[in-house]
Amino acid sequence: MRTTPPNQSATTMSDNSPSVPLADFVEPPNPTEDEPFVPLAAPSKMNETPVAAAATPASTPNSNGTPTQAAAPVAAPAAAAIATTTVAPSSSSSSENSIFSILYTVGKKVAIVGSIYLVGYMGWSVAWLIAPVILSVARDQLGKTSAKKRDIAKASALACEKDVILARIDELPAWVYFPDVERCEWLNKILKQVWPNANHFARTLVKETIEPNVALALSNYKMNGFRFDRIILGTIPPRIGGVKIYDKNVDRNEIIMDLDLFYASDCDINFYLGGMKGGIKDFQIHGWVRVVMKPLIRSMPLVGGLQIFFLNNPNIDFNLVGVIDFMDMPGLSDLLRRIIVEQIGAVMVLPNKLPISLSEEVSAVALKMPEPEGILRIHVVEAKDLMKKDISMLGKGKSDPYAIINVGAQEFKTQIIDNNVNPKWDYWCEAVIFTTIGHLIGFSLWDYDQTMPGVQNDDVLGRASIDIASVIKKGVVDSWLTLEDAKHGLLHVRLQWYKLTADPNDLQQILLETQLLRVTSMSSAVLSVFIDSARHLKQARSSSKPDPYLVCSLNKQKQQTAMIMRDDSPVWEQGFTFLVSNPDNESLNIKIYDQKTGNDIGQYTYTLSTLLKQFNMEVIQQPFQLQKSGPESKLYMSLSLRILKPGEIDKESDALEQVAALTRSSSVKTPDLTVVAPPAFKDPSQAPNKRQSTESPISEEELAVPLKISPAMSASTSSEKPISELAASVLTHRFPDTSSTAGEHGLGRMQMSIRYSAQRQKLDVTLHKIVKIPLRDPSNIPDPYVKLYLLPGRTKESKRKTGVIKDNCNPVYDASFEYLISIAELRQTELEVTVCTQKGFLSGGSPIIGMLKIPLDDSEITTPAGLNTWFDLQPEMRHE
Numbered sequence: 001m002r003t004t005p006p007n008q009s010a011t012t013m014s015d016n017s018p019s020v021p022l023a024d025f026v027e028p029p030n031p032t033e034d035e036p037f038v039p040l041a042a043p044s045k046m047n048e049t050p051v052a053a054a055a056t057p058a059s060t061p062n063s064n065g066t067p068t069q070a071a072a073p074v075a076a077p078a079a080a081a082i083a084t085t086t087v088a089p090s091s092s093s094s095s096e097n098s099i100f101s102i103l104y105t106v107g108k109k110v111a112i113v114g115s116i117y118l119v120g121y122m123g124w125s126v127a128w129l130i131a132p133v134i135l136s137v138a139r140d141q142l143g144k145t146s147a148k149k150r151d152i153a154k155a156s157a158l159a160c161e162k163d164v165i166l167a168r169i170d171e172l173p174a175w176v177y178f179p180d181v182e183r184c185e186w187l188n189k190i191l192k193q194v195w196p197n198a199n200h201f202a203r204t205l206v207k208e209t210i211e212p213n214v215a216l217a218l219s220n221y222k223m224n225g226f227r228f229d230r231i232i233l234g235t236i237p238p239r240i241g242g243v244k245i246y247d248k249n250v251d252r253n254e255i256i257m258d259l260d261l262f263y264a265s266d267c268d269i270n271f272y273l274g275g276m277k278g279g280i281k282d283f284q285i286h287g288w289v290r291v292v293m294k295p296l297i298r299s300m301p302l303v304g305g306l307q308i309f310f311l312n313n314p315n316i317d318f319n320l321v322g323v324i325d326f327m328d329m330p331g332l333s334d335l336l337r338r339i340i341v342e343q344i345g346a347v348m349v350l351p352n353k354l355p356i357s358l359s360e361e362v363s364a365v366a367l368k369m370p371e372p373e374g375i376l377r378i379h380v381v382e383a384k385d386l387m388k389k390d391i392s393m394l395g396k397g398k399s400d401p402y403a404i405i406n407v408g409a410q411e412f413k414t415q416i417i418d419n420n421v422n423p424k425w426d427y428w429c430e431a432v433i434f435t436t437i438g439h440l441i442g443f444s445l446w447d448y449d450q451t452m453p454g455v456q457n458d459d460v461l462g463r464a465s466i467d468i469a470s471v472i473k474k475g476v477v478d479s480w481l482t483l484e485d486a487k488h489g490l491l492h493v494r495l496q497w498y499k500l501t502a503d504p505n506d507l508q509q510i511l512l513e514t515q516l517l518r519v520t521s522m523s524s525a526v527l528s529v530f531i532d533s534a535r536h537l538k539q540a541r542s543s544s545k546p547d548p549y550l551v552c553s554l555n556k557q558k559q560q561t562a563m564i565m566r567d568d569s570p571v572w573e574q575g576f577t578f579l580v581s582n583p584d585n586e587s588l589n590i591k592i593y594d595q596k597t598g599n600d601i602g603q604y605t606y607t608l609s610t611l612l613k614q615f616n617m618e619v620i621q622q623p624f625q626l627q628k629s630g631p632e633s634k635l636y637m638s639l640s641l642r643i644l645k646p647g648e649i650d651k652e653s654d655a656l657e658q659v660a661a662l663t664r665s666s667s668v669k670t671p672d673l674t675v676v677a678p679p680a681f682k683d684p685s686q687a688p689n690k691r692q693s694t695e696s697p698i699s700e701e702e703l704a705v706p707l708k709i710s711p712a713m714s715a716s717t718s719s720e721k722p723i724s725e726l727a728a729s730v731l732t733h734r735f736p737d738t739s740s741t742a743g744e745h746g747l748g749r750m751q752m753s754i755r756y757s758a759q760r761q762k763l764d765v766t767l768h769k770i771v772k773i774p775l776r777d778p779s780n781i782p783d784p785y786v787k788l789y790l791l792p793g794r795t796k797e798s799k800r801k802t803g804v805i806k807d808n809c810n811p812v813y814d815a816s817f818e819y820l821i822s823i824a825e826l827r828q829t830e831l832e833v834t835v836c837t838q839k840g841f842l843s844g845g846s847p848i849i850g851m852l853k854i855p856l857d858d859s860e861i862t863t864p865a866g867l868n869t870w871f872d873l874q875p876e877m878r879h880e
Contacts, residue, residue: 150282205354209562221335223273233269242260246258253296263283278321284315291307297362304367305362309349318340351432373435375579375644380405380492382424383491386399387421389447401420439467441495462485462489464484478493479492504617524581525579526579530573532573534626546594547596552576591603602629602635604627606639617640621638745874756862766816766817781807784836787801
């Protein structure tokens with residue numbers, strides 16, 4: 001290899017690479033030029049000099065890939081000169097840092113030795129030493145992993161899109177996977193230009209909105225005095241991975257777009273908690289942001305305002321530094337982290353929105369008053385075959401499962417069932433739905449572990465989700481969901497959609513339905529409240545004006561506005577939503593408090609029965625005379641009442657959903673439905689040897705076959721297939737049990753369904769049944785079960801296994817399994833299916849009955865219907 005002389009290399013560096021201090025911002029490479037990726041430079045420590053960075057560009061790799069310091073002889077004198085001029089002014093600070101470092105090391109060693117001595121002196125078990133060591137090592141490893149992910153994300157945020165794609169081919173931007181999502185590099189360039197100004201707006205939002213909410217949440221744990229000291233969001237702007245514009249099912253007075261937002265900042269935020277000082281660094285957030293432009297007006301800027309919010313909880317990660325992280329008690333940093341994430345969701349996650357007014361023509365009511373589209377009634381019935389997470393003396397025990405339901409920022413939690421992997425919760429809740437486009441309802445199952453308050457130590461048992469739009473289309477959904485992020489497990493849920501009407505005559509019908517349901521927490525109406533302002537409040541203190549905030553309450557529901565400093569005529573402009581059980585006998589209670597003294601400085605009670613008599617059941621910007629306040633004290637607010645009405649049920653699913661109506665009498669029962677299948681094959685042997693397609697022509701003379709739809713079978717539909725299509729999908733999968741052949745090799749035949757969803761990056765595999773397993777010894781009937789692996793690799797993570805069916809040569813499983821896999825990996829992967837018998841180990845023979853290796857690059861797998869067919873079992877194949 002031809003090398004460059006040292007002098008020439010140094011000259012080239014000085015000409016083309018101007019000296020840039022490490023603390024300066026490094027510009028990302030130009031996407032139009034073919035340059036190597038430049039990672040974000042790490043900031044230098046106080047006791048380090050920037051000499052190493054000057055010598056780094058002179059390193060050139062040799063033929064073996066090892067860097068050679070070609071310019072070291074020339075760069076050394078210059079580096080020495082720089083070091084001389086740099087270190088001289090900071091010699092005093094360096095000495096102070098070194099003394100502090102020595103004292104810190106000595107103190108740490110004394111603490112470690114003292115703890116060991118204390119354990120021996122007190123005669124405690126050695127577990128008191130081993131447990132903290134294990135926890136410390138695990139925490140360090142987790143911290144290193146998180147730091148590595150943050151560094152990668154930060155470097156990706158600085159790079160151009162071309163470098164991101166080349167470096168992370170398995171995590172492509174959203175516009176690659178979704179054809180309706182468009183690229184928006186032009187928007188990223190605009191964000192980079194305006195970010196310094198947007199930085200000031202974001203700091204104000206954090207200081208005025210998030211800080212008081214975090215302080216209030218921490219005060220519930222007896223931790224007072226939280227405040228932000230310094231907020232620097234850094235120079236790295238957010239990055240938009242794609243934008244989607246909706247042009248169907250959208251009101252003509254609004255524009256709706258979704259943005260794939262990724263923000264990996266180099267922020268530097270300091271805060272105080274009591275007398276302790278902490279910090280937040282490497283803040284990251286990733287999620288889909290919805291921007292609604294409404295209403296459209298006829299004067300510039302043509303859009304009256306913006307509503308910005310996350311549809312679902314985004315992925316948030318950050319690193320706590322300082323005393324808060326060092327002095328973990330334990331759980332203090334975990335508690336603070338959870339509260340900060342929750343408060344961010346309370347500002348920006350639906351139903352919470354960030355409204356921005358763009359025109360004085362648009363009133364605050366039109367932009368900020370809640371406008372729910374309907375109510376989703378949720379019934380979490382039961383789960384079965386959950387993973388065992390608790391460890392007992394004899395090995396794996398059971399779990400203490402509970403479920404969490406998330407609809408945007410709305411969260412509901414079931415009760416905890418102790419020591420049960422087949423829990424029956426019978427839990428009901430209702431979620432207010434503000435948008436139906438692209439909105440999901442998420443279910444997560446957890447194993448409860450006793451720990452100190454505020455510390456998340458529970459183990460996840462699986463997750464599932466359902467698109468709300470599919471529930472609205474069907475009206476009622478009753479389905480078993482296969483759990484993701486779990487080896488096995490099913491969740492039984494029922495969902496019903498209720499639209500909202502302004503007709504008071506619909507009230508009696510929904511009240512009757514609620515009474516028949518016999519669940520006291522169910523509602524019959526929705527009340528939207530917009531608190532505009534108050535005028536001339538009485539003085540709580542003689543020396544200064546009050547610091548008022550308002551509290552709305554309806555039954556057990558409470559909502560609170562922000563606090564306005566020193567103002568007797570505060571303007572809140574905040575909206576709230578309440579679920580109403582019976583408007584005829586309920587009232588909205590409003591109280592205004594002074595935060596400094598805690599005194600009540602005004603109150604009002606509004607009876608909802610009077611709202612039923614108003615036109616369109618609403619009151620807009622009306623003044624109300626406050627009670628227990630001044631003679632001129634008034635409250636300005638708007639009210640709107642809407643009655644629940646069941647959504648239309650899809651006629652195609654009537655045969656399946658009529659028993660799934662949300663009635664209390666069958667809440668924990670699993671219905672078995674008998675439907676009539678279209679004519680099917682009488683003999684699976686009519687297909688080719690290896691597999692038989694379910695789309696082969698059939699004869700009109702063949703008789704229909706009644707089938708039973710079991711819960712396990714409906715689990716294969718997951719959340720992507722509407723429940724109304726359950727009968728069609730099941731009847732397509734199933735065949736008559738009669739068969740005159742055992743396959744090409746005489747080992748039996750297996751019916752399977754394989755389907756891949758590119759949108760969710762998920763592979764669904766359903767094992768229906770096996771027919772004609774050979775019986776070689778009548779006294780030794782096999783106990784068959786099936787194992788699945790993904791090849792190549794046969795890793796433990798890809799292993800899936802059905803249950804064992806005793807003494808059966810024609811077992812029926814109807815078991816569904818899922819794999820999270822990218823489309824690129826799918827093309828290079830095979831599915832290995834092994835049919836075994838449990839008796840093979842005891843009889844001395846091979847436990848393997850037959851095997852299959854199915855390539856997953858079949859285009860039929862990626863179709864909406866998937867691959868539904870029969871396979872002939874083949875003899876045992878040795879692992880490569």
